[in-house]
Amino acid sequence: MHSTTSDLVGADRLAPPSAVDALKIVIVGGFGVGKTTMVGAVSEIRPLSTEEIMTEASVGVDDIGRVREKATTTVAFDFGRITLNAGTMLYLFGAPGQQRFWFIWDQLFAGSLGAVVLVDTRRLADCFYSIDRLEHHRMPFVVAVNRFAEGPGLPAVREALDLAPEVPLIDCDARRRESCKQVLITLVEHLAHLNTFAREDIA
Amino acid sequence: MIRRSVDREDPDRLYTVTGGRTRADDAAFDSVSLIVGECEPTPGMQSEHARILLLARRPIAVVELSAKLRLPVSVVKILLRDLLDTGRITVRHPSSMTRPGKIDPGTLKQVLVALHNL
Numbered sequence: 335m336h337s338t339t340s341d342l343v344g345a346d347r348l349a350p351p352s353a354v355d356a357l358k359i360v361i362v363g364g365f366g367v368g369k370t371t372m373v374g375a376v377s378e379i380r381p382l383s384t385e386e387i388m389t390e391a392s393v394g395v396d397d398i399g400r401v402r403e404k405a406t407t408t409v410a411f412d413f414g415r416i417t418l419n420a421g422t423m424l425y426l427f428g429a430p431g432q433q434r435f436w437f438i439w440d441q442l443f444a445g446s447l448g449a450v451v452l453v454d455t456r457r458l459a460d461c462f463y464s465i466d467r468l469e470h471h472r473m474p475f476v477v478a479v480n481r482f483a484e485g486p487g488l489p490a491v492r493e494a495l496d497l498a499p500e501v502p503l504i505d506c507d508a509r510r511r512e513s514c515k516q517v518l519i520t521l522v523e524h525l526a527h528l529n530t531f532a533r534e535d536i537a
Numbered sequence: 538m539i540r541r542s543v544d545r546e547d548p549d550r551l552y553t554v555t556g557g558r559t560r561a562d563d564a565a566f567d568s569v570s571l572i573v574g575e576c577e578p579t580p581g582m583q584s585e586h587a588r589i590l591l592l593a594r595r596p597i598a599v600v601e602l603s604a605k606l607r608l609p610v611s612v613v614k615i616l617l618r619d620l621l622d623t624g625r626i627t628v629r630h631p632s633s634m635t636r637p638g639k640i641d642p643g644t645l646k647q648v649l650v651a652l653h654n655l
Contacts, residue, residue: 349571353596356569356631357648376655382604387611408609413600418651422644425569425598442568442600442610445633447640447648511655519652526645 347378349415349423356423359521360443362431362468363452364460368480368508369428370412372452375514377414377426385410388437409435411442426518431464439471448521449475452508455485458494465495476502476524478517554585554608555615565621566614571596571629585616586625593626 361369373381388407412428427443429435449468453461461477468475479491486494492503502520507513573596578587585606592605599617603610620626632644 348595349597351595353571354629356567356571356598357633357644358569358631382601384600384604384607385609386603387609413604415598415601416651416655418648422647422651423569423571423598424648424651425600427600445567445631445637447633447645515652515655519649522645522648522652525640526642526649529640529642529645 347417350417350420352420353417353423354421356425357418358425358427358443358446359518360427360429360446360449361452362429362449362461362464364431364454364457367452367454367457367460369452372450372480372508372514372517373412373414373426373428375509375511376416376518378417379415381412381414381428383410383412386438386442388434407434409438431461433463436467439467446473448525449473450517450521451475451477453477453479453491453495454482455479455491456482458491461495465497474525474528476504476517476521478504478506480508481505551608551612555612558615566599566617566628567631567634568600568610569598569631570634571598572602572617573627573629574625575627576625586620589616589620590625596629
């Protein structure tokens with residue numbers, strides 16, 4: 335394939351030269367639930383796709399012998415970006431909820447602000463494992479139901495997922511920018527709320 | 538989305554790109570550490586190094602380099618280590634790496650404002 339410098343840099347919006355800090359939010363969900371659609375709905379660049387190799391170190395941290403069958407395992411993920419201000423970028427990652435993905439959580443997503451668990455009510459069970467792992471990693475999260483069709487209401491979803499009352503649960507349409515914005519705002523407000531409580535605990 | 542998988546990659550390629558090294562000092566780079574090139578590519582430089590320097594004329598995150606070079610994140614980190622050791626790039630680490638475990642309330646407020654303005 336012919337590739338030139340201009341192809342490499344592309345027409346993508348570049349980060350401001352003054353960018354000094356980057357934040358991460360991870361959107362977790364099963365196959366086909368709309369993760370990349372959500373990333374694309376709010377990202378200022380076309381979502382990019384890449385992959386990471388699971389290292390032995392990451393296996394060690396997260397234990398379990400499930401991964402032994404193969405020496406090299408890779409996990410693909412998508413991401414987009416929002417320039418928050420002249421100094422700060424926000425990266426949005428779409429991450430598969432499958433088990434092997436969680437072995438690279440620390441490799442890629444350590445230090446994330448929080449996570450969005452994207453749910454399809456027709457396949458609720460797809461997100462049980464993700465919710466369990468987020469709790470294990472002490473990563474704050476909100477749950478967003480991507481409405482593909484009529485389905486159980488939010489109270490029924492909350493019960494089915496056995497969500498703690500303080501975990502925000504909202505409906506969304508991953509194709510719509512406004513809706514995805516609202517999901518991210520809900521997450522950040524939740525983080526601010528948790529932050530306040532953490533400080534009161536110390537006081 | 539169609540892309541190549543490392544599994545289908547010419548097996549020698551990743552080995553060649555990294556000179557046989559299999560792991561970077563992972564602590565040196567976060568997935569969103571911003572990389573800034575400090576010089577232009579020079580003739581004879583390994584092509585991946587040269588491409589990184591071209592892409593890093595403006596700050597660019599490690600994962601973005603990974604996507605554009607079509608190389609796994611950890612392979613890119615190995616290449617970045619070379620450039621860092623020779624002073625060809627500088628790195629702006631995310632605050633989550635330099636001040637782990639703390640989210641500054643001011644930062645959250647900035648994020649909220651920016652999201653509302655999207």
